[in-house]
Amino acid sequence: MIDLTYWAPVMVGGAVAGASTGMLGVYIIGMRIPFLGVCVSHAALAGAVFGSLAGLTGPMLLVPALVGAVATAMLLGMLEPETTHININVLMGLLFTLSMGLAFLGIGLFPRYGISDNDVRNLLWGSLIFCRWNHVALMSAVAGVQVVFVVLFYKEMRAIMFSRLHASAAGVHVTFVWTIFLILTAAVLTVNFQTVGGLMIYSLMANPAAAAFLLVKGHGRALAVAMLLGATSGFGGFLIAAVTDLSTGAIIVIFSSVLVAVAAIVNYWRRRGASR
C-alpha cells in the first residue's frame, strides 16, 4: 500500500514535470534541437556550483542555477547562426562543454573551501522521491507561465517551430518570441532539474514529444498528446516503480522510452494499413 501522505507530492510532481517538459519537448524536438535541454540544464548546474562556492545552500541554489541557465539561453538567442556561421547544435555543444568545464572546475574547488557537494549532487541526479508540495507548487507555477506563453504566442511558436527563416519571412518577430521561449525553457528546466535530475528531464522532454509526433499531426494535438504522455510517464513510471520496488527515476525513463516504442509500432501499423 502506498503512503499517500508522503508519496502524493512525488506522484503529482512527476506528472507536472512530465507534462511541462513534454510541452517544451514539442518545440525543441520539432526544431530538431534536443541538445538545448542538456545544454541549458548543465548551465544551471554550473550556476549552482558557483552558488555553492559563494556560500548558498539548499533551495537558494536555485537562484544561481537559474542565472546560469537564463544567461546561456540568452546567449543562444543572441548568437544567430547567420552572424556566427555556426550551426545552433554546434553552438549548444560548445556551451554545454563550457558549462560542464566550469561546473567541474567549481566542484574541484569544494574541498579547498570545505564545501559539501551534496546539494550539487542532488541537482545533477535529481531527487524525485524527496519532492514535497513546495516543489510541486513551484513546478506548477512555472508550468502555468509556460501554458500562458504558449497560449499567447501559439501562432508565432508554430511558425518558429516550422522554420525561423520562414517565420521571419512572414514578418513574425522571431528574435523577440524566440528569446522569451529560451528564457522560459531555462526556467522550466532549472525548476524541474532539482526534482527530476538531468537524465530524467532529458527523457521527459524528448520521449513524449517524439511519441506524440508518431501518433498525431497538428500543432495543438501534438502539444496535448505530448503533455498527456509526459504526465503519464511521470505518474505511471512512479506507480510501476512503487509496485516493483525499483528505482523511481530509472523506471520513469524506461517507461517513457517504452511509450515511444509503442507509438512507433502504432505508427508503423497505421502506415502499413494506409498503404494497402
Add this chain to the structure above:
Amino acid sequence: MTDPVIQIDDLRVRAGWRTILSVDRLSIPAGQVVTILGPNGAGKSTLLKCCLGFHRGLTGEVRLLGREVRRLGSAGLSRLRRRVGYVPQVLAAHSEMPLTLREVVSIGRCGLAGLLRPLGRGDWLIVDEWIERLGLTELAGSAYSDLSGGEQRKALIARAMVQQPEILVLDEPTANLDLFWREQIVAVLEELFHQIRLTVVLVCHELEVIPPCCRRVVLLEAGCISADGPVEEVLTNGQIARLYGEGLAVVHSGDRHAVIPSGRDPR
C-alpha cells in the same frame, strides 16, 4: 511612373577580404516579372537576402517598397517583410515536423495578425482560398513532412501568397524538382501574374524555369550584373557560354527558353 519596388545603389557585400556582391544599380518597378539568373555562387541568393534585410554586413543603399532596409530595426523589418511574399530555397521539411499543410500555409498570416492575436476566421478563409487555388485542398490536413518536394514547394508559395504580398520573391523554387513539378511551379507563377499582376522576382539558374510572363532577365556573374534587359536580348549563346562554358546553345520556343548541349558528339 510608379516608384520601384526594389531599388539598389552601390551595394557591396564582403565575406572576409572578398567582395561577393557588387551591384552598382538595379531597379525593379511594380508589375514586372524579373528573373535573376546566374551560376552557383554568383550571389543571387545573397542579393535577395540583402533586399529583404536578412544580410547585415553590406554597404550601399537597398530600398524595398520605398523603405531603406539598412535603417530598419528588427520590428521595422518584420513589418516590411509582411508586405513581401518571400519563398526561401529551404523546404524546412523533416520527419519530426508535426505540422499539417494548412498550418504551414497559415504561417503567412502570423505576422499580419500581429502579436498576441490569434488568427481569425478571415485569416483562415484566406489560407483555405490559397490552398484551393494551388490545388492542395485534398492535402490540407496531411502532414507537411509527408508531402512530395513539389507539393511542399507549392505549399510554401501558398504560404507567401496568403500574406497578400505586393511583391513575390522566390529563391530557386524548382530546386530538386522533376520536370512535372517544375512545369507546375512555372504554371503557378504564370497564373499569379495574369490573375493579380503581381510583381515577381525569381532567382534561378535554369532557363526552363523562366515563366512566359517574364520579360526581363538580370544576369549575375561573380557578384556583378553582367547583363540586364529583355529575355531574348540577354539570353544569347554568347552570354550563356560566358556564364556556363562552351558547348551550350540557347533555344527559344515561344515564350519559353532552354539550354541544350551543342558541342561535338563525344562518341
